[in-house]
Amino acid sequence: MAEIKPRISVEYAEKATIISFTDEKILEESDIKALQDSIMSVVEQTERINLILDFGNVRFLSSAVLGLLIRLSKRIYEHDGQLKLCNITPKIFEIFKITRLTKTFDIYKDVEGAVEDLS
Amino acid sequence: MVSKIPNNCSIVTKSRPLAIVKVCEQVLSDLEANGFSNDDIFAVHLALEEAFLNAVKHGNKMDPTKKVKIDYSVGLDKIEISMTDEGDGFEPASVADPRYGEGLYKPGGRGLLLMNSYMDMVKFNEKGNSLYMTRYKEKPRLTKSQDRTKV
Numbered sequence: 371m372a373e374i375k376p377r378i379s380v381e382y383a384e385k386a387t388i389i390s391f392t393d394e395k396i397l398e399e400s401d402i403k404a405l406q407d408s409i410m411s412v413v414e415q416t417e418r419i420n421l422i423l424d425f426g427n428v429r430f431l432s433s434a435v436l437g438l439l440i441r442l443s444k445r446i447y448e449h450d451g452q453l454k455l456c457n458i459t460p461k462i463f464e465i466f467k468i469t470r471l472t473k474t475f476d477i478y479k480d481v482e483g484a485v486e487d488l489s
Numbered sequence: 490m491v492s493k494i495p496n497n498c499s500i501v502t503k504s505r506p507l508a509i510v511k512v513c514e515q516v517l518s519d520l521e522a523n524g525f526s527n528d529d530i531f532a533v534h535l536a537l538e539e540a541f542l543n544a545v546k547h548g549n550k551m552d553p554t555k556k557v558k559i560d561y562s563v564g565l566d567k568i569e570i571s572m573t574d575e576g577d578g579f580e581p582a583s584v585a586d587p588r589y590g591e592g593l594y595k596p597g598g599r600g601l602l603l604m605n606s607y608m609d610m611v612k613f614n615e616k617g618n619s620l621y622m623t624r625y626k627e628k629p630r631l632t633k634s635q636d637r638t639k640v
Contacts, residue, residue: 399506432538437596468606470588
């Protein structure tokens, strides 16, 4: 029987939808396309989504993932939703700092911090 | 301390994004064997991925009949990588800085910035279809004789 390997896990909490990446490395074009499709299908279910992306499992990503996050944020902000990122390891956070994406994304230490800051 | 001979290798791969997986496995395992730190390995991994995707997408324009050539050398204190695609090349100075203005909100254009940030040197040939990059080991191990001179 084929093994099912979901790329994300989704938790529908009271104030937000929390999506956790399950892969340690998000690199390949096919991975990123599949990820985008999976996340977009969740986002499109709710008109004004409060989405928290949990990077707790992620140890490596490339700039293609940053592109995915930007496309995702545009879709969410256009629909008056909120996007927050959390649980980012120091090495990955460095990538956000170098690219100055710390200026465009709201980044929190953990899910609780991100939830608390939802307006 | 036993000196290791620098590992020199040349690889020619198909111009497909997935082809970088095997290349990375080989290069990163050479780095590990030569005592490079996790930070070094992370940096080289990222730079290799970004350089290869640029070569496949922007250089070879996703043409699967084209190739990408990667030469690398892992020494005791540094890694040197060169990567050449079969495209028409580009002018690195013409790439907009993705950290400012509209670039900050564009999905692409960060690969070159990351390569420059994580490697100690990145330079292109005149045509712009071949790059050379190097990274020095973050904490090179001292030889025994040097160790003794430490106070």
